[in-house]
Amino acid sequence: MPKDTFYITTAIDYTNSAPHIGHAYEKLLADVIARYQRSCGKEVYYLTGVDQHGQKVQQSAEREQIPAQEFADRNTAKFIEMWQLLGLQYDGWAATTHPQHKAVVQAILQKLYDAGQIYKATHTGYYSVRQEQFLTDKERNEEGEFGPEWGEVEEREEENYYFKLSDHIEWLKAFVHAHPHFVYPAFRAKELVNALERADAIDLCITRPKSRLEWGIEIPFDTDYVTFVWFDALINYISFAGYLKDEVAVDTAGLPDFEALWPADVHLIGKDIMVPAHAVYWPIMLHAIGFPDEAMPKLVVHGFWNDKRGEKLSKSEGNVIDPATRVERFGREGLRYYLMSAIATGRDADFNDERIEDAYSQDLAKNLGNLLNRSLNMPKRYRERVLTKDADYDDDLNREIRETFTTLPERVAEKMANYQVNLALEVIWSALTLCNQYVDKTAPWALAKDENEAVRLDSVLYHLAEAMVHAAFHIAPVMPETSQRMQDQLNYHFPEGFTVADLKWGLLPDGHQLGEGTPLFPRLT
Numbered sequence: 378m379p380k381d382t383f384y385i386t387t388a389i390d391y392t393n394s395a396p397h398i399g400h401a402y403e404k405l406l407a408d409v410i411a412r413y414q415r416s417c418g419k420e421v422y423y424l425t426g427v428d429q430h431g432q433k434v435q436q437s438a439e440r441e442q443i444p445a446q447e448f449a450d451r452n453t454a455k456f457i458e459m460w461q462l463l464g465l466q467y468d469g470w471a472a473t474t475h476p477q478h479k480a481v482v483q484a485i486l487q488k489l490y491d492a493g494q495i496y497k498a499t500h501t502g503y504y505s506v507r508q509e510q511f512l513t514d515k516e517r518n519e520e521g522e523f524g525p526e527w528g529e530v531e532e533r534e535e536e537n538y539y540f541k542l543s544d545h546i547e548w549l550k551a552f553v554h555a556h557p558h559f560v561y562p563a564f565r566a567k568e569l570v571n572a573l574e575r576a577d578a579i580d581l582c583i584t585r586p587k588s589r590l591e592w593g594i595e596i597p598f599d600t601d602y603v604t605f606v607w608f609d610a611l612i613n614y615i616s617f618a619g620y621l622k623d624e625v626a627v628d629t630a631g632l633p634d635f636e637a638l639w640p641a642d643v644h645l646i647g648k649d650i651m652v653p654a655h656a657v658y659w660p661i662m663l664h665a666i667g668f669p670d671e672a673m674p675k676l677v678v679h680g681f682w683n684d685k686r687g688e689k690l691s692k693s694e695g696n697v698i699d700p701a702t703r704v705e706r707f708g709r710e711g712l713r714y715y716l717m718s719a720i721a722t723g724r725d726a727d728f729n730d731e732r733i734e735d736a737y738s739q740d741l742a743k744n745l746g747n748l749l750n751r752s753l754n755m756p757k758r759y760r761e762r763v764l765t766k767d768a769d770y771d772d773d774l775n776r777e778i779r780e781t782f783t784t785l786p787e788r789v790a791e792k793m794a795n796y797q798v799n800l801a802l803e804v805i806w807s808a809l810t811l812c813n814q815y816v817d818k819t820a821p822w823a824l825a826k827d828e829n830e831a832v833r834l835d836s837v838l839y840h841l842a843e844a845m846v847h848a849a850f851h852i853a854p855v856m857p858e859t860s861q862r863m864q865d866q867l868n869y870h871f872p873e874g875f876t877v878a879d880l881k882w883g884l885l886p887d888g889h890q891l892g893e894g895t896p897l898f899p900r901l902t
Protein backbone atom coordinates (compact mmCIF):
# COMPACT_ATOMS: atom_id res chain seq x y z
CA MET A 378 0.00 0.00 0.00
CA PRO A 379 1.53 3.37 -0.97
CA LYS A 380 1.85 6.23 1.52
CA ASP A 381 -1.48 8.05 1.53
CA THR A 382 -1.66 9.32 5.09
CA PHE A 383 -0.35 12.45 6.75
CA TYR A 384 1.62 10.99 9.65
CA ILE A 385 2.33 13.30 12.57
CA THR A 386 4.04 12.34 15.82
CA THR A 387 5.20 14.19 18.92
CA ALA A 388 7.96 13.47 21.37
CA ILE A 389 6.84 10.92 23.92
CA ASP A 390 6.75 12.39 27.42
CA TYR A 391 8.84 11.10 30.28
CA THR A 392 6.66 9.39 32.85
CA ASN A 393 8.86 10.46 35.72
CA SER A 394 6.76 13.62 35.97
CA ALA A 395 3.18 14.77 35.58
CA PRO A 396 2.17 16.63 32.40
CA HIS A 397 3.03 20.35 32.36
CA ILE A 398 2.26 23.21 30.03
CA GLY A 399 5.22 22.41 27.72
CA HIS A 400 3.95 18.88 27.15
CA ALA A 401 0.43 20.22 26.66
CA TYR A 402 1.55 22.77 24.10
CA GLU A 403 3.37 20.23 21.96
CA LYS A 404 0.54 17.69 21.98
CA LEU A 405 -1.98 20.41 21.24
CA LEU A 406 0.03 21.83 18.34
CA ALA A 407 0.10 18.36 16.80
CA ASP A 408 -3.65 18.00 17.42
CA VAL A 409 -4.32 21.30 15.65
CA ILE A 410 -2.10 20.41 12.68
CA ALA A 411 -3.81 17.00 12.47
CA ARG A 412 -7.31 18.50 12.59
CA TYR A 413 -6.31 21.11 10.03
CA GLN A 414 -4.98 18.46 7.63
CA ARG A 415 -8.22 16.50 8.05
CA SER A 416 -10.22 19.62 7.25
CA CYS A 417 -8.25 19.74 4.00
CA GLY A 418 -9.46 16.24 3.17
CA LYS A 419 -6.25 14.40 4.10
CA GLU A 420 -6.13 11.02 5.75
CA VAL A 421 -4.24 11.65 9.03
CA TYR A 422 -2.56 9.51 11.66
CA TYR A 423 -1.53 11.26 14.87
CA LEU A 424 0.68 9.28 17.24
CA THR A 425 1.67 10.45 20.70
CA GLY A 426 2.46 8.66 23.93
CA VAL A 427 4.79 8.20 26.84
CA ASP A 428 8.42 7.29 27.42
CA GLN A 429 8.22 4.87 30.32
CA HIS A 430 11.72 3.43 30.74
CA GLY A 431 14.96 4.86 32.05
CA GLN A 432 16.90 5.80 35.09
CA LYS A 433 14.67 8.66 36.23
CA VAL A 434 11.60 6.45 36.37
CA GLN A 435 13.49 3.71 38.17
CA GLN A 436 14.84 6.17 40.74
CA SER A 437 11.46 7.81 41.37
CA ALA A 438 9.83 4.40 41.78
CA GLU A 439 12.56 3.32 44.22
CA ARG A 440 11.98 6.43 46.29
CA GLU A 441 8.32 5.50 46.59
CA GLN A 442 9.17 1.83 47.05
CA ILE A 443 6.85 0.69 44.29
CA PRO A 444 7.57 -1.27 41.11
CA ALA A 445 8.76 0.87 38.18
CA GLN A 446 5.86 -0.35 36.03
CA GLU A 447 3.37 0.80 38.65
CA PHE A 448 5.04 4.20 38.86
CA ALA A 449 5.11 4.57 35.05
CA ASP A 450 1.48 3.46 34.76
CA ARG A 451 0.36 5.95 37.36
CA ASN A 452 1.98 8.86 35.56
CA THR A 453 0.84 7.55 32.20
CA ALA A 454 -2.73 7.78 33.47
CA LYS A 455 -2.12 11.45 34.35
CA PHE A 456 -1.03 12.17 30.79
CA ILE A 457 -4.04 10.40 29.30
CA GLU A 458 -6.37 12.27 31.62
CA MET A 459 -4.79 15.60 30.72
CA TRP A 460 -5.04 14.95 26.99
CA GLN A 461 -8.73 14.18 27.45
CA LEU A 462 -9.17 17.39 29.38
CA LEU A 463 -7.59 19.31 26.51
CA GLY A 464 -9.74 17.56 23.92
CA LEU A 465 -6.84 15.97 22.04
CA GLN A 466 -7.72 13.48 19.35
CA TYR A 467 -4.92 11.05 18.59
CA ASP A 468 -5.04 7.83 16.63
CA GLY A 469 -2.21 5.89 18.22
CA TRP A 470 -0.80 5.71 21.74
CA ALA A 471 2.89 4.88 22.12
CA ALA A 472 3.66 3.54 25.57
CA THR A 473 7.15 2.06 25.45
CA THR A 474 6.48 -0.87 27.79
CA HIS A 475 4.05 -2.25 25.19
CA PRO A 476 5.15 -5.80 24.26
CA GLN A 477 5.07 -5.14 20.52
CA HIS A 478 7.33 -2.10 20.89
CA LYS A 479 9.76 -4.08 23.03
CA ALA A 480 9.87 -6.85 20.47
CA VAL A 481 10.51 -4.41 17.61
CA VAL A 482 13.31 -2.70 19.56
CA GLN A 483 14.88 -6.11 20.17
CA ALA A 484 14.52 -7.12 16.53
CA ILE A 485 16.26 -3.91 15.45
CA LEU A 486 19.06 -4.43 17.98
CA GLN A 487 19.57 -7.97 16.75
CA LYS A 488 19.61 -6.87 13.13
CA LEU A 489 22.19 -4.17 13.83
CA TYR A 490 24.26 -6.58 15.91
CA ASP A 491 24.23 -9.19 13.14
CA ALA A 492 25.27 -6.52 10.66
CA GLY A 493 28.29 -5.64 12.78
CA GLN A 494 26.88 -2.24 13.71
CA ILE A 495 27.03 -2.96 17.44
CA TYR A 496 30.15 -3.97 19.38
CA LYS A 497 31.16 -4.42 23.02
CA ALA A 498 33.83 -2.24 24.59
CA THR A 499 35.16 -1.16 27.96
CA HIS A 500 34.88 2.42 29.01
CA THR A 501 36.89 3.95 31.82
CA GLY A 502 35.76 7.29 33.07
CA TYR A 503 34.39 9.43 35.83
CA TYR A 504 31.11 8.28 37.25
CA SER A 505 28.67 10.26 39.35
CA VAL A 506 27.20 7.94 41.95
CA ARG A 507 24.40 10.35 42.76
CA GLN A 508 23.31 10.90 39.15
CA GLU A 509 24.19 7.35 38.15
CA GLN A 510 25.90 8.40 34.95
CA PHE A 511 29.32 8.73 33.39
CA LEU A 512 30.58 12.30 33.14
CA THR A 513 32.47 13.89 30.30
CA ASP A 514 34.55 17.06 30.11
CA LYS A 515 31.36 18.92 29.23
CA GLU A 516 30.20 18.38 32.81
CA ARG A 517 33.28 20.08 34.29
CA ASN A 518 32.76 23.58 35.70
CA GLU A 519 34.87 26.68 35.03
CA GLU A 520 37.51 25.45 37.46
CA GLY A 521 37.71 22.23 35.47
CA GLU A 522 36.09 20.22 38.25
CA PHE A 523 32.91 18.24 38.63
CA GLY A 524 30.76 20.45 40.85
CA PRO A 525 28.93 19.40 44.00
CA GLU A 526 25.74 18.74 42.01
CA TRP A 527 27.34 15.45 40.88
CA GLY A 528 27.94 14.23 44.45
CA GLU A 529 30.66 11.64 44.84
CA VAL A 530 32.57 11.17 41.55
CA GLU A 531 34.75 8.07 41.13
CA GLU A 532 36.72 6.45 38.34
CA ARG A 533 34.95 3.43 36.99
CA GLU A 534 35.38 0.85 34.34
CA GLU A 535 32.31 -0.52 32.63
CA GLU A 536 31.66 -2.79 29.68
CA ASN A 537 28.83 -1.84 27.36
CA TYR A 538 27.57 -2.18 23.83
CA TYR A 539 28.16 0.61 21.35
CA PHE A 540 26.37 1.50 18.14
CA LYS A 541 28.70 2.58 15.32
CA LEU A 542 27.40 6.10 14.96
CA SER A 543 30.76 7.25 13.66
CA ASP A 544 30.39 5.07 10.55
CA HIS A 545 27.47 7.20 9.42
CA ILE A 546 28.36 10.77 10.37
CA GLU A 547 29.62 11.56 6.87
CA TRP A 548 26.42 10.18 5.39
CA LEU A 549 24.39 12.38 7.76
CA LYS A 550 26.37 15.49 6.83
CA ALA A 551 25.76 14.84 3.14
CA PHE A 552 22.08 14.06 3.79
CA VAL A 553 21.51 17.26 5.75
CA HIS A 554 23.29 19.27 3.08
CA ALA A 555 21.16 17.76 0.32
CA HIS A 556 17.90 18.05 2.32
CA PRO A 557 17.68 21.56 3.73
CA HIS A 558 14.07 20.90 4.78
CA PHE A 559 14.90 17.93 6.99
CA VAL A 560 14.56 20.31 9.93
CA TYR A 561 12.07 23.18 10.29
CA PRO A 562 12.49 26.07 11.05
CA ALA A 563 15.53 27.07 8.99
CA PHE A 564 17.46 28.54 11.92
CA ARG A 565 17.31 25.18 13.67
CA ALA A 566 18.52 23.45 10.50
CA LYS A 567 21.50 25.79 10.60
CA GLU A 568 22.15 24.84 14.21
CA LEU A 569 22.26 21.21 13.14
CA VAL A 570 24.76 21.95 10.37
CA ASN A 571 26.98 23.77 12.89
CA ALA A 572 26.68 20.94 15.40
CA LEU A 573 27.65 18.40 12.75
CA GLU A 574 30.71 20.41 11.80
CA ARG A 575 31.88 20.26 15.41
CA ALA A 576 30.75 16.66 16.00
CA ASP A 577 33.36 14.19 17.19
CA ALA A 578 33.13 10.89 15.43
CA ILE A 579 32.25 8.90 18.53
CA ASP A 580 30.01 5.90 18.88
CA LEU A 581 26.86 5.76 20.96
CA CYS A 582 26.71 3.69 24.11
CA ILE A 583 23.33 1.98 23.78
CA THR A 584 23.23 -0.26 26.85
CA ARG A 585 23.31 -0.04 30.62
CA PRO A 586 24.37 -3.00 32.77
CA LYS A 587 21.43 -4.32 34.75
CA SER A 588 23.51 -3.91 37.88
CA ARG A 589 22.84 -0.17 37.67
CA LEU A 590 19.69 0.05 35.55
CA GLU A 591 17.06 -2.63 35.31
CA TRP A 592 14.14 -0.62 34.02
CA GLY A 593 14.61 -0.95 30.29
CA ILE A 594 14.31 -3.30 27.35
CA GLU A 595 16.65 -6.25 27.66
CA ILE A 596 19.04 -6.56 24.74
CA PRO A 597 18.48 -9.80 22.84
CA PHE A 598 22.11 -10.91 22.62
CA ASP A 599 23.17 -10.32 26.25
CA THR A 600 20.72 -10.60 29.11
CA ASP A 601 22.98 -8.70 31.51
CA TYR A 602 22.09 -5.44 29.78
CA VAL A 603 19.12 -3.21 29.03
CA THR A 604 18.77 -0.69 26.19
CA PHE A 605 19.67 2.97 26.73
CA VAL A 606 16.35 4.82 27.01
CA TRP A 607 16.82 7.07 23.96
CA PHE A 608 17.52 4.17 21.64
CA ASP A 609 14.29 2.56 22.87
CA ALA A 610 12.21 5.75 22.82
CA LEU A 611 13.09 6.92 19.30
CA ILE A 612 11.98 3.61 17.84
CA ASN A 613 8.39 4.34 18.99
CA TYR A 614 7.86 6.39 15.81
CA ILE A 615 8.10 3.24 13.71
CA SER A 616 7.15 0.44 16.10
CA PHE A 617 3.74 2.03 16.78
CA ALA A 618 3.34 2.82 13.08
CA GLY A 619 3.31 -0.86 12.21
CA TYR A 620 6.96 -1.37 11.30
CA LEU A 621 7.85 -5.10 11.24
CA LYS A 622 4.21 -5.84 12.10
CA ASP A 623 4.28 -9.13 10.20
CA GLU A 624 7.78 -10.29 11.12
CA VAL A 625 7.47 -9.45 14.81
CA ALA A 626 3.85 -10.09 15.63
CA VAL A 627 3.66 -10.09 19.41
CA ASP A 628 0.69 -7.81 19.92
CA THR A 629 -0.22 -5.93 16.75
CA ALA A 630 -3.86 -5.16 17.56
CA GLY A 631 -4.85 -1.76 16.20
CA LEU A 632 -1.52 -1.03 14.54
CA PRO A 633 -1.72 0.84 11.22
CA ASP A 634 -0.06 -0.17 7.96
CA PHE A 635 3.47 1.14 7.95
CA GLU A 636 3.59 1.67 4.19
CA ALA A 637 0.58 3.97 4.33
CA LEU A 638 2.24 6.20 6.93
CA TRP A 639 5.98 6.29 6.55
CA PRO A 640 7.94 8.54 6.27
CA ALA A 641 6.52 10.78 8.98
CA ASP A 642 5.44 14.18 7.66
CA VAL A 643 6.07 15.76 11.04
CA HIS A 644 8.08 14.71 14.07
CA LEU A 645 7.11 17.52 16.41
CA ILE A 646 9.73 18.00 19.14
CA GLY A 647 11.12 20.68 21.45
CA LYS A 648 14.41 22.44 20.82
CA ASP A 649 16.15 20.60 23.69
CA ILE A 650 15.87 17.19 22.02
CA MET A 651 16.83 18.07 18.46
CA VAL A 652 20.64 17.59 18.78
CA PRO A 653 21.78 14.92 19.24
CA ALA A 654 18.75 12.63 19.77
CA HIS A 655 16.39 13.43 16.89
CA ALA A 656 18.65 15.03 14.33
CA VAL A 657 21.74 12.82 14.76
CA TYR A 658 20.96 9.49 16.45
CA TRP A 659 17.57 8.94 14.87
CA PRO A 660 18.35 9.46 11.16
CA ILE A 661 21.54 7.44 11.61
CA MET A 662 19.63 4.62 13.29
CA LEU A 663 17.13 4.56 10.41
CA HIS A 664 19.94 4.70 7.86
CA ALA A 665 21.78 1.84 9.55
CA ILE A 666 18.60 -0.26 9.67
CA GLY A 667 18.33 0.24 5.91
CA PHE A 668 15.92 3.12 5.38
CA PRO A 669 16.78 5.00 2.18
CA ASP A 670 17.26 8.78 2.12
CA GLU A 671 13.74 9.33 0.75
CA ALA A 672 12.36 7.58 3.83
CA MET A 673 13.77 10.00 6.39
CA PRO A 674 11.16 11.80 8.53
CA LYS A 675 10.80 15.56 8.80
CA LEU A 676 11.54 17.32 12.09
CA VAL A 677 9.52 20.32 13.23
CA VAL A 678 11.22 21.90 16.22
CA HIS A 679 9.24 24.12 18.55
CA GLY A 680 10.44 26.52 21.23
CA PHE A 681 9.87 26.59 24.97
CA TRP A 682 7.30 28.17 27.22
CA ASN A 683 8.95 30.08 30.05
CA ASP A 684 7.32 31.76 33.02
CA LYS A 685 6.03 35.32 32.76
CA ARG A 686 9.45 36.70 33.65
CA GLY A 687 11.09 34.65 30.91
CA GLU A 688 12.56 32.15 33.39
CA LYS A 689 12.80 28.49 32.47
CA LEU A 690 10.00 26.41 33.99
CA SER A 691 11.43 24.00 36.51
CA LYS A 692 10.18 21.82 39.30
CA SER A 693 12.90 23.02 41.66
CA GLU A 694 12.01 26.67 41.00
CA GLY A 695 8.36 25.85 41.67
CA ASN A 696 7.21 27.73 38.57
CA VAL A 697 5.88 24.76 36.61
CA ILE A 698 2.47 25.47 35.09
CA ASP A 699 -0.32 22.91 35.44
CA PRO A 700 -2.63 23.09 32.40
CA ALA A 701 -5.60 21.81 34.43
CA THR A 702 -5.79 24.96 36.57
CA ARG A 703 -6.00 27.10 33.42
CA VAL A 704 -8.66 24.88 31.88
CA GLU A 705 -10.65 25.37 35.05
CA ARG A 706 -10.44 29.15 34.73
CA PHE A 707 -10.52 29.79 30.98
CA GLY A 708 -12.18 26.65 29.71
CA ARG A 709 -10.52 24.07 27.52
CA GLU A 710 -10.85 26.18 24.43
CA GLY A 711 -9.74 29.37 26.14
CA LEU A 712 -6.46 27.64 26.95
CA ARG A 713 -6.21 26.04 23.50
CA TYR A 714 -6.63 29.44 21.88
CA TYR A 715 -4.00 31.08 24.08
CA LEU A 716 -1.44 28.29 23.61
CA MET A 717 -1.87 28.47 19.86
CA SER A 718 -2.02 32.25 19.43
CA ALA A 719 0.63 33.50 21.83
CA ILE A 720 3.71 31.68 20.52
CA ALA A 721 5.38 31.63 17.10
CA THR A 722 6.17 28.04 16.16
CA GLY A 723 9.91 27.57 16.62
CA ARG A 724 10.32 30.45 19.09
CA ASP A 725 10.03 30.67 22.87
CA ALA A 726 7.24 32.52 24.66
CA ASP A 727 6.43 33.63 28.19
CA PHE A 728 3.32 32.13 29.76
CA ASN A 729 1.33 34.98 31.20
CA ASP A 730 -2.06 34.70 32.90
CA GLU A 731 -2.91 38.34 32.31
CA ARG A 732 -2.44 37.77 28.62
CA ILE A 733 -4.70 34.72 28.62
CA GLU A 734 -7.30 36.87 30.29
CA ASP A 735 -6.88 39.54 27.59
CA ALA A 736 -7.05 36.98 24.81
CA TYR A 737 -10.17 35.51 26.40
CA SER A 738 -12.05 38.76 26.81
CA GLN A 739 -10.87 40.56 23.65
CA ASP A 740 -10.34 37.93 20.98
CA LEU A 741 -12.81 35.33 22.16
CA ALA A 742 -15.62 37.00 24.09
CA LYS A 743 -15.67 40.26 22.15
CA ASN A 744 -14.32 39.82 18.62
CA LEU A 745 -15.79 36.35 18.11
CA GLY A 746 -18.54 35.79 20.70
CA ASN A 747 -20.08 39.21 20.49
CA LEU A 748 -19.91 39.19 16.71
CA LEU A 749 -21.77 35.90 16.53
CA ASN A 750 -24.31 37.27 18.93
CA ARG A 751 -24.91 40.33 16.78
CA SER A 752 -25.11 38.16 13.67
CA LEU A 753 -27.91 36.14 15.27
CA ASN A 754 -29.73 38.80 17.23
CA MET A 755 -30.30 41.25 14.40
CA PRO A 756 -31.98 38.69 12.12
CA LYS A 757 -34.04 37.66 15.15
CA ARG A 758 -35.13 41.21 15.81
CA TYR A 759 -35.73 42.26 12.20
CA ARG A 760 -36.49 39.09 10.20
CA GLU A 761 -37.77 36.47 12.61
CA ARG A 762 -34.41 34.73 12.08
CA VAL A 763 -35.02 34.00 8.40
CA LEU A 764 -32.35 34.85 5.83
CA THR A 765 -32.81 35.98 2.25
CA LYS A 766 -30.02 34.64 0.10
CA ASP A 767 -29.97 36.59 -3.13
CA ALA A 768 -31.16 40.01 -2.06
CA ASP A 769 -30.98 42.38 -4.99
CA TYR A 770 -28.34 44.58 -3.44
CA ASP A 771 -24.56 44.78 -3.55
CA ASP A 772 -21.85 47.26 -2.71
CA ASP A 773 -18.12 47.47 -1.94
CA LEU A 774 -18.61 46.58 1.72
CA ASN A 775 -20.39 43.35 0.78
CA ARG A 776 -17.79 42.57 -1.85
CA GLU A 777 -14.99 43.08 0.67
CA ILE A 778 -16.61 40.60 3.05
CA ARG A 779 -17.03 37.99 0.31
CA GLU A 780 -13.54 38.55 -1.01
CA THR A 781 -12.05 38.26 2.50
CA PHE A 782 -13.82 35.02 3.32
CA THR A 783 -13.40 33.35 -0.05
CA THR A 784 -9.64 33.99 0.02
CA LEU A 785 -9.32 32.92 3.65
CA PRO A 786 -8.63 29.22 2.92
CA GLU A 787 -5.57 29.96 0.82
CA ARG A 788 -4.28 32.62 3.22
CA VAL A 789 -4.68 30.22 6.16
CA ALA A 790 -3.07 27.42 4.14
CA GLU A 791 -0.01 29.56 3.48
CA LYS A 792 0.58 29.92 7.23
CA MET A 793 -0.32 26.33 8.08
CA ALA A 794 2.14 25.04 5.49
CA ASN A 795 4.79 26.28 7.94
CA TYR A 796 2.88 25.15 11.04
CA GLN A 797 2.44 28.84 11.98
CA VAL A 798 -0.87 28.43 13.78
CA ASN A 799 -0.50 31.82 15.47
CA LEU A 800 -0.30 33.54 12.08
CA ALA A 801 -3.22 31.52 10.73
CA LEU A 802 -5.25 32.70 13.74
CA GLU A 803 -4.21 36.29 13.03
CA VAL A 804 -5.50 35.97 9.49
CA ILE A 805 -8.80 34.53 10.74
CA TRP A 806 -9.14 37.17 13.43
CA SER A 807 -8.51 40.00 10.98
CA ALA A 808 -11.50 38.68 9.01
CA LEU A 809 -13.56 38.81 12.22
CA THR A 810 -12.42 42.37 12.83
CA LEU A 811 -13.56 43.23 9.32
CA CYS A 812 -17.00 41.77 10.14
CA ASN A 813 -17.24 43.86 13.28
CA GLN A 814 -16.37 46.97 11.26
CA TYR A 815 -18.92 45.89 8.66
CA VAL A 816 -21.64 45.89 11.30
CA ASP A 817 -20.61 49.35 12.47
CA LYS A 818 -20.46 50.72 8.93
CA THR A 819 -23.67 49.21 7.65
CA ALA A 820 -25.55 49.94 10.91
CA PRO A 821 -28.34 47.39 10.39
CA TRP A 822 -30.36 48.98 13.22
CA ALA A 823 -30.62 52.13 11.09
CA LEU A 824 -31.42 50.18 7.92
CA ALA A 825 -34.21 48.43 9.82
CA LYS A 826 -35.94 51.74 10.41
CA ASP A 827 -36.09 52.59 6.72
CA GLU A 828 -38.39 50.51 4.49
CA ASN A 829 -36.45 51.52 1.39
CA GLU A 830 -33.38 49.81 2.84
CA ALA A 831 -35.12 46.45 3.36
CA VAL A 832 -33.24 44.71 0.56
CA ARG A 833 -29.91 46.06 1.73
CA LEU A 834 -30.67 44.90 5.27
CA ASP A 835 -31.36 41.40 3.92
CA SER A 836 -28.02 41.39 2.17
CA VAL A 837 -26.15 42.59 5.26
CA LEU A 838 -27.75 39.98 7.52
CA TYR A 839 -26.98 37.24 5.01
CA HIS A 840 -23.35 38.33 4.63
CA LEU A 841 -22.84 38.33 8.38
CA ALA A 842 -24.41 34.93 8.99
CA GLU A 843 -22.61 33.35 6.04
CA ALA A 844 -19.31 34.84 7.24
CA MET A 845 -19.94 33.26 10.66
CA VAL A 846 -20.42 29.85 9.03
CA HIS A 847 -17.04 30.26 7.35
CA ALA A 848 -15.47 31.42 10.61
CA ALA A 849 -16.84 28.31 12.33
CA PHE A 850 -15.02 26.20 9.74
CA HIS A 851 -11.70 27.99 10.12
CA ILE A 852 -11.54 28.03 13.91
CA ALA A 853 -12.39 24.32 14.18
CA PRO A 854 -8.82 22.93 14.35
CA VAL A 855 -8.01 25.15 17.34
CA MET A 856 -11.49 25.31 18.90
CA PRO A 857 -13.53 22.32 17.74
CA GLU A 858 -16.24 22.72 20.38
CA THR A 859 -16.70 26.42 19.80
CA SER A 860 -17.03 25.65 16.11
CA GLN A 861 -19.72 23.10 16.95
CA ARG A 862 -21.56 25.56 19.16
CA MET A 863 -21.42 28.19 16.43
CA GLN A 864 -22.89 25.69 13.98
CA ASP A 865 -25.63 24.85 16.48
CA GLN A 866 -26.51 28.51 16.93
CA LEU A 867 -26.36 29.23 13.21
CA ASN A 868 -28.48 26.10 12.72
CA TYR A 869 -26.09 24.99 10.00
CA HIS A 870 -23.84 21.93 10.31
CA PHE A 871 -21.04 21.01 7.96
CA PRO A 872 -22.02 17.65 6.51
CA GLU A 873 -19.87 14.57 7.13
CA GLY A 874 -16.80 14.66 4.89
CA PHE A 875 -17.04 18.41 4.26
CA THR A 876 -13.58 19.78 3.45
CA VAL A 877 -12.08 23.14 2.65
CA ALA A 878 -12.71 22.44 -1.04
CA ASP A 879 -16.45 22.55 -0.29
CA LEU A 880 -16.18 25.89 1.46
CA LYS A 881 -17.81 28.20 -1.10
CA TRP A 882 -19.66 31.45 -0.51
CA GLY A 883 -23.40 30.88 -0.25
CA LEU A 884 -23.64 27.78 1.92
CA LEU A 885 -26.71 29.08 3.73
CA PRO A 886 -29.77 28.53 1.53
CA ASP A 887 -32.46 31.09 0.86
CA GLY A 888 -35.00 31.09 3.68
CA HIS A 889 -32.50 29.61 6.13
CA GLN A 890 -33.70 29.84 9.69
CA LEU A 891 -31.03 30.74 12.21
CA GLY A 892 -30.95 29.32 15.72
CA GLU A 893 -30.84 30.93 19.12
CA GLY A 894 -27.73 32.85 20.24
CA THR A 895 -26.11 32.16 23.60
CA PRO A 896 -22.76 33.64 24.69
CA LEU A 897 -19.82 31.53 23.46
CA PHE A 898 -17.45 32.85 26.11
CA PRO A 899 -19.18 34.00 29.28
CA ARG A 900 -17.62 36.81 31.25
CA LEU A 901 -14.83 35.67 33.60
CA THR A 902 -15.65 36.03 37.25
Ligand code: ME8
Nearest residue numbers: 388389390391399400428610611646647680681682
Ligand atom coordinates in the same frame (compact mmCIF):
# COMPACT_ATOMS: atom_id res chain seq x y z
O1 ME8 B 1 12.38 14.74 26.22
N1 ME8 B 1 7.97 24.26 26.61
O2 ME8 B 1 10.55 13.93 27.38
P1 ME8 B 1 10.12 15.24 28.20
C1 ME8 B 1 7.71 23.57 25.47
N2 ME8 B 1 11.07 11.48 26.71
N3 ME8 B 1 8.00 22.27 25.31
C2 ME8 B 1 8.57 21.63 26.33
C3 ME8 B 1 8.87 22.27 27.56
C4 ME8 B 1 8.53 23.66 27.67
N4 ME8 B 1 8.77 24.37 28.77
N5 ME8 B 1 9.44 21.36 28.38
C5 ME8 B 1 9.50 20.19 27.69
C6 ME8 B 1 11.65 13.83 26.57
N6 ME8 B 1 8.98 20.35 26.46
C7 ME8 B 1 11.85 12.44 25.97
C8 ME8 B 1 11.46 12.45 24.51
S1 ME8 B 1 11.08 11.31 22.12
C9 ME8 B 1 11.53 9.87 21.37
C10 ME8 B 1 11.61 11.15 23.78
C11 ME8 B 1 8.89 19.33 25.40
O3 ME8 B 1 8.94 14.79 28.97
C12 ME8 B 1 10.24 18.71 25.08
O4 ME8 B 1 10.98 19.54 24.24
O5 ME8 B 1 11.25 15.83 28.89
C13 ME8 B 1 9.81 17.43 24.41
O6 ME8 B 1 9.59 17.63 23.04
C14 ME8 B 1 8.50 17.07 25.14
O7 ME8 B 1 8.09 18.26 25.82
C15 ME8 B 1 8.67 15.94 26.13
O8 ME8 B 1 9.67 16.26 27.07
